[in-house]
Amino acid sequence: MRRLRFLSLLLLSTSAAAALAAPFKQTLRLQGVTFVVQAVGEGSTQLLQVRANKGMQPYPLVKQELIGRVSSAEVEDLNSDGQPELMVFVQSGGSGSYGSVQAWSAGNRRLEPIILPELTGKLGQGYMGHDRFALVETNLVRRFPIYRPADSNAKATGGSREIVYKLVAGDVGWLFQPIRHTDIPPQ
Secondary structure, rough: OHHHHHHHHHHHHHHHHHHHOOOEEEEEEEOOOOEEEEEEOOOOOOEEEEEEEOOOOOOOOOOOOOOOOEEEEEEEEEEEOOOOOEEEEEEOOOOOEEEEEEEEEEEOOOOOEEEEOOOOOHOOOOOOOEEEEEEOOOEEEEEEEOOOOOEEOOOOOOOOEEEEEEEEEOOOOOOEEEEEEEOOOOO
16 A cells, blocks of 8 residues: 555655646645645746635745645645644755645644654665655655666666655654654666
8 A cells, every 4th residue: 555655645746746837826724723834936946825724714824935846735634643743745946856844733722833854864865866756655755766876867876765754743843853764676
């Protein structure tokens, strides 16, 4: 199931690349919370706006500038606490096509940001972008090609790495904590 979701995500990413230039708008609902995600802008930046409400109670508007383009958005209750989380997937332009996730948990009175840590140490070895993200059950999964030192950005020869993140409460808020990773050999 997990592999099928990634295969469909990779197939969609080819057609999604053509759609990245268009404004993005999507409405998502879960557990009584409605999210309206909009992104507009030209070139390599977009202005992201997230409107959310629970019943008739609106959350404060979230606005931020993105480096890259929104490719998709998903909602899921990742920690099964009855408050859904919104993930907005962003892809940068250029040869690296770096992926990122903007995420929030629907708290009682506001959307609480969720931090995705930088790739460091073993997890970041061979990383040069081309990320793909997906929600698999209650986890965030990131996959990217592994580049060897002699590889060009156009051709990775080191296989790929898949990192599974779990949503956890951190010292200053929510964060995605890596819980396991798998290096998949080249085929």
